[in-house]
Amino acid sequence: MRYIGSVYRPPSEAYSLIVQLTVGCSHNRCAFCSMYREKQFFVRAVEEVLADLAWCRRQYASIGRIFLADGDALIAPAEDLLRILEYIRTEIPECERVSCYASPKSVRRKTDAELRALRAANLQMVYMGLESGSDDILRRMRKGCSAAQIVEAAQRVRGAEMALSVTAISGLGGRAQWQEHAEATGAALSQIKAEYIGLLTLMVEPGTPAFQWVREGTLQLLSPQEVLAETYTLLAHTDSEGSVLRMNHASNYLSLRGTLNRDRKALLDQLQSGMDGSVPLKREDYRAL
Numbered sequence: 001m002r003y004i005g006s007v008y009r010p011p012s013e014a015y016s017l018i019v020q021l022t023v024g025c026s027h028n029r030c031a032f033c034s035m036y037r038e039k040q041f042f043v044r045a046v047e048e049v050l051a052d053l054a055w056c057r058r059q060y061a062s063i064g065r066i067f068l069a070d071g072d073a074l075i076a077p078a079e080d081l082l083r084i085l086e087y088i089r090t091e092i093p094e095c096e097r098v099s100c101y102a103s104p105k106s107v108r109r110k111t112d113a114e115l116r117a118l119r120a121a122n123l124q125m126v127y128m129g130l131e132s133g134s135d136d137i138l139r140r141m142r143k144g145c146s147a148a149q150i151v152e153a154a155q156r157v158r159g160a161e162m163a164l165s166v167t168a169i170s171g172l173g174g175r176a177q178w179q180e181h182a183e184a185t186g187a188a189l190s191q192i193k194a195e196y197i198g199l200l201t202l203m204v205e206p207g208t209p210a211f212q213w214v215r216e217g218t219l220q221l222l223s224p225q226e227v228l229a230e231t232y233t234l235l236a237h238t239d240s241e242g243s244v245l246r247m248n249h250a251s252n253y254l255s256l257r258g259t260l261n262r263d264r265k266a267l268l269d270q271l272q273s274g275m276d277g278s279v280p281l282k283r284e285d286y287r288a289l
Contacts (some may be wrong), residue, residue, distance in 0.1 A: 001052055005039050009067050010127050010165065010198070011249060013099065016065040017056055021049055021084065025071030027103060030131075031141045031213075032172065034205035035289075036071055043076045046083050053084070057091055066098045073100035074107065074126060078114040085121035099125035104145045107153035115160035125163040125195075128154060133188030134180050137173045142209070147188050154192040165196035168234070170227050170252075172202050175220040178230045186237025193240045197260070199247040201227055203289055224253040224281050225274075232271045235264060250288040253281040 004023045009016065024039030056063060066088060074081070088095050100123070107115070107128075132138055133147045157164050166189065173181030189197060202221065204211040213219035222230060231247070240260045245267065247256035254274045258267045273279045 001055060007069050008035050009069060013067040016067040017063050018067050018069050019049060019052055020044060020070060021068045021073040021076055022070050026075045026105065027144050029142045029144060031209035032202060034208050037207060046080045049084055050087050053087055063092050063095050066095055068098065068100035071101050072103045072106050074102035078110060078118065081118055082121055085123060089122060097124045098122050102126040102128050104149045104153035107156055112156065112160065115156065119160050119162050123162065125165060126157055127165045130166050130168050130188055132168065132172050132181050133184035134173060134177065137177055137181055141172060151188055151191045154194065164194040165198060166192055166194040167198040167200060170199055170201045170231050171222040175222060178222060178226065179233065182230045182233035183237050186234045190239040194243055197240065197243050197245045198249065199231065200249045201251040201253060203251050203287060227253060228271050228274045232268055235267055
């Protein structure tokens with residue numbers, strides 16, 4: 001298997017075969033993200049991807065799930081994606097699910113018919129970063145789109161009957177905008193109503209604008225208890241019946257899991273226990289991206 005540079009995948013794809021369709025991220029300008037900074041974005045040739053899949057077919061007796069990397073693999077032309085999905089269907093028939101990262105831009109470039117065709121070809125799930133529901137915070141973090149555009153893209157994905165996993169980043173607004181971030185993000189999640197919601201916690205990486213802002217003092221990071229208080233407010237403002245919530249990323253101070261809205265009270269109680277010290281929080285040196 002050929003990989004170009006560092007390869008990333010969502011926590012839920014830990015046991016999936018990772019196949020690199022794109023290299024880097026089509027946007028690659030978010031102020032908080034260092035994941036693909038060393039890469040110049042491009043879409044790999046379909047023949048190379050098919051050769052990787054053929055190699056994996058020879059190596060592995062069974063491949064249950066496949067994740068198409070890197071960032072925003074949905075940006076690849078629909079015809080390329082369909083060729084790859086058809087190969088998986090015929091040559092790796094035991095594969096139950098194919099998934100990838102997506103962005104509002106990559107969704108916008110696909111017609112509804114193309115999204116439905118991709119779903120029919122077994123692209124079952126896409127992962128999309130909301131990050132924040134606040135347009136002001138999204139602008140500062142150079143996300144390249146508004147909350148409304150993210151919501152619209154997410155709703156189109158769901159309209160194509162693909163499962164959708166949406167992530168938000170606790171602490172992204174810093175101390176100055178924590179409440180705006182929490183309430184606006186809860187409102188956006190309530191509109192999207194994704195099958196899965198993932199909450200991460202901001203960690204600033206050297207070489208990113210956010211890291212420089214923290215050093216300058218223009219972005220003040222939240223304390224662990226403040227992160228939990230913000231998350232409490234976010235969940236209190238989220239109405240997303242049936243969404244599976246996971247806060248189990250390595251960046252989080254406290255792990256949470258449950259189903260909204262059913263488990264909201266239990267989730268809020270766990271957050272309160274973290275805030276008042278009844279349960280231990282993850283040490284700073286144990287956090288990671």
